[in-house]
Amino acid sequence: MSRLPFTPDEYGEIVSKLTPPSRHLRGYLRAFWVGGVICVLGQALTLWAETLSLGETTAPMFTTSVLVFLGTTLTGIGVYDRIGKYAGAGSAIPVTGFANSVAAPAIEFQREGAITGVGARLFTLAGPVLAYGIAASVLVGIVYWLIRGWVL
Amino acid sequence: MSRAGKQTFVYDRPPAIVAHASIAGPKEGQGPLAEWFDVVLEDDLLGQKSWELAEMEMVRRCVQRALNDAHMGEDAVQAMLGGDLNNQIIASSFAARALGIPFIGLYGACSTFVQALVLGSALISGGDLDNAVCAASSHFCTAERQFRFPLELGSQRPPQASWTATACGCALLTAPGEGHSGPLRTTCGTVGRVIDLNITDANHMGAAMAPAVFDCIAAHLSDTGRGAGDYDLIATGDLGWIGRNLLLELADAAGVALPPDRLIDCGASLFYQEQDAHAGGSGCGCVASVSCGWLMKRLEQGELRRLLLVGSGAMLSPTSSQQGQSVPGIAYAVAIERED
Numbered sequence: 001m002s003r004l005p006f007t008p009d010e011y012g013e014i015v016s017k018l019t020p021p022s023r024h025l026r027g028y029l030r031a032f033w034v035g036g037v038i039c040v041l042g043q044a045l046t047l048w049a050e051t052l053s054l055g056e057t058t059a060p061m062f063t064t065s066v067l068v069f070l071g072t073t074l075t076g077i078g079v080y081d082r083i084g085k086y087a088g089a090g091s092a093i094p095v096t097g098f099a100n101s102v103a104a105p106a107i108e109f110q111r112e113g114a115i116t117g118v119g120a121r122l123f124t125l126a127g128p129v130l131a132y133g134i135a136a137s138v139l140v141g142i143v144y145w146l147i148r149g150w151v152l
Numbered sequence: 153m154s155r156a157g158k159q160t161f162v163y164d165r166p167p168a169i170v171a172h173a174s175i176a177g178p179k180e181g182q183g184p185l186a187e188w189f190d191v192v193l194e195d196d197l198l199g200q201k202s203w204e205l206a207e208m209e210m211v212r213r214c215v216q217r218a219l220n221d222a223h224m225g226e227d228a229v230q231a232m233l234g235g236d237l238n239n240q241i242i243a244s245s246f247a248a249r250a251l252g253i254p255f256i257g258l259y260g261a262c263s264t265f266v267q268a269l270v271l272g273s274a275l276i277s278g279g280d281l282d283n284a285v286c287a288a289s290s291h292f293c294t295a296e297r298q299f300r301f302p303l304e305l306g307s308q309r310p311p312q313a314s315w316t317a318t319a320c321g322c323a324l325l326t327a328p329g330e331g332h333s334g335p336l337r338t339t340c341g342t343v344g345r346v347i348d349l350n351i352t353d354a355n356h357m358g359a360a361m362a363p364a365v366f367d368c369i370a371a372h373l374s375d376t377g378r379g380a381g382d383y384d385l386i387a388t389g390d391l392g393w394i395g396r397n398l399l400l401e402l403a404d405a406a407g408v409a410l411p412p413d414r415l416i417d418c419g420a421s422l423f424y425q426e427q428d429a430h431a432g433g434s435g436c437g438c439v440a441s442v443s444c445g446w447l448m449k450r451l452e453q454g455e456l457r458r459l460l461l462v463g464s465g466a467m468l469s470p471t472s473s474q475q476g477q478s479v480p481g482i483a484y485a486v487a488i489e490r491e492d
Contacts, residue, residue, distance in 0.1 A: 003366070003367055003370045003371070003406060004347070004349070004363055004366070004367065004402070004406070005402060005405035005406040005407075006349065006363075006402070006405065008349045008350035011349040011350075011363065012349075012350065012351075014398065014401055015351065015356070015359045015398065018394060018397050018398055018401070019311070019312050019356065019359070019394055020311045020312075020394075021311070022310055022311060027308075075304050075306075076304075078304065080304065080306045081303065081304050081305060081306045081307075082306075083306055084305065084306015084307055084308070085306065085307070085308055085309075087306075088307075088308045091306050092306060092307070097306065100304070100305060100306050101305060103304065104301070104302035104303070104304040104305040104306075105302045105305075107302065107303075107304050108297055108302035108303060108304065109297075109302075111201065111202045125301070125302075125305065
């Protein structure tokens with residue numbers, strides 16, 4: 001016996017009608033400027049690194065290390081989650097966001113110990129990024145190896 | 153004890169709510185109901201080593217406070233009924249370990265407190281227990297790590313998301329005629345069905361639970377032959393303000409009269425809009441603390457005479473969500489009335 005006046009489809013429509021939408025334009029603007037600032041910072045670091053004659057391959061590694069250090073530190077002092085709440089993908093996509101996604105579970109799961117806590121949970125959020133990132137780079141490498149004779 | 157209709161217990165010997173206590177977290181203590189809570193925590197870790205132990209300590213303190221108010225020792229309490237949102241309801245069972253009260257662990261997600269009142273009242277009315285303490289709790293930090301993300305992760309919530317309340321509520325029920333018992337009685341309780349209208353957004357718990365809440369209220373009214381007008385107030389658990397609007401739509405379409413001015417939601421009442429709780433408060437502690445803090449006190453003051461308290465729960469787990477299952481809802485209703 002059903003007392004419900006709606007089918008799931010009808011109810012779904014009413015739910016979407018009564019649920020306020022996310023404020024997309026505001027979200028895009030915030031993500032754009034915060035993400036942009038992080039990227040400008042990264043570029044500045046790279047340029048600076050080059051003046052220190054770190055070289056073309058070492059300079060980006062230097063930049064990444066500094067940004068990861070920053071992201072981790074800001075997570076540790078409880079600031080990055082506020083930036084993330086404001087900027088969304090603007091602070092999640094850059095490498096500082098990757099650092100945040102590793103540091104946050106490291107802090108959270110300390111109480112479960114070094115092995116089953118931090119060790120096991122460290123990559124719960126970053127794991128998919130690593131797995132598919134590495135898989136994609138292997139795939140691209142194979143494609144490159146196969147076609148380099150024609151392309152280059 | 154007798155029954156009415158298919159889903160409702162009628163408590164022929166209506167149990168008395170002799171004492172009740174509520175504890176709210178720091179954020180909840182800045183909300184509109186702050187002055188109604190018995191205790192507002194300054195530190196949501198309560199001096200403990202982990203959030204889980206903090207929630208356990210909150211339950212223990214809350215039960216202790218209700219017992220102190222009733223001048224009753226733990227030894228005199230025959231049963232503690234309760235639960236929380238942690239895996240294997242550890243906050244409640246660990247609190248029961250500390251209190252040494254025989255424990256009946258329950259899980260009705262965020263409806264657990266009302267589930268406990270419905271069952272505790274049934275056991276007392278039926279003569280199986282002389283008294284029982286009903287408690288439920290939730291803690292923002294234990295719920296976040298279990299159901300969502302680590303606290304320090306920089307992520308955004310959608311507008312329909314709710315905010316798990318750090319709160320606990322506890323009510324002590326006794327059989328009628330046991331000493332000085334105050335005016336509050338539980339008179340009937342309705343056990344809801346698990347209802348699923350295929351909401352798959354685990355953030356949108358108000359939408360997932362509203363159909364179950366509607367079904368439970370409709371069952372209660374039809375089983376008891378009462379109308380919504382027989383209650384001064386119908387208080388739902390944690391539908392939030394969007395879920396409350398959905399409940400009104402459902403009632404309207406089904407032709408069940410549910411006057412908006414007599415319908416409040418505990419979750420929607422717990423925070424100010426500026427507190428960034430989005431759709432409102434949620435969690436087992438939400439309906440427990442708001443009813444034990446605010447609503448029962450208003451009943452005692454005589455401002456309300458008959459209250460229908462409807463707990464709402466979303467029966468999801470992280471596993472069911474990850475496997476793409478929809479979110480079923482459950483609800484329990486208990487009528488709390490002044491005896492005089």
